[in-house]
Amino acid sequence: MVRGLWRHEGRALPGPSPLAVDKRNETPIIKILLQERFDLLRLPMVYVRGYLTAYVQAIGLSVEAVVPAYMKKVQDWQSLHNR
Numbered sequence: 001m002v003r004g005l006w007r008h009e010g011r012a013l014p015g016p017s018p019l020a021v022d023k024r025n026e027t028p029i030i031k032i033l034l035q036e037r038f039d040l041l042r043l044p045m046v047y048v049r050g051y052l053t054a055y056v057q058a059i060g061l062s063v064e065a066v067v068p069a070y071m072k073k074v075q076d077w078q079s080l081h082n083r
Contacts, residue, residue, distance in 0.1 A: 030051065033048070033051065033052060033055070038074055039081070045074070045075070052066075052070060
């Protein structure tokens, strides 16, 4: 994962940017989420929620409206596929 400082609400935060590329498999997390390729997710759900939240904020959508519904879709897919 790309390491370094990223900004949130005007503050520099340590650690990977939520919009960073996952270097372990060279697949952009956001691309996986947008394409609903949940079989490619290799991160704990807390990270998936973080990436999704950061992306939704970055494009100006309502986090409260989008993130819970999308996370339910991910969890439903995982339940169906025993992941």
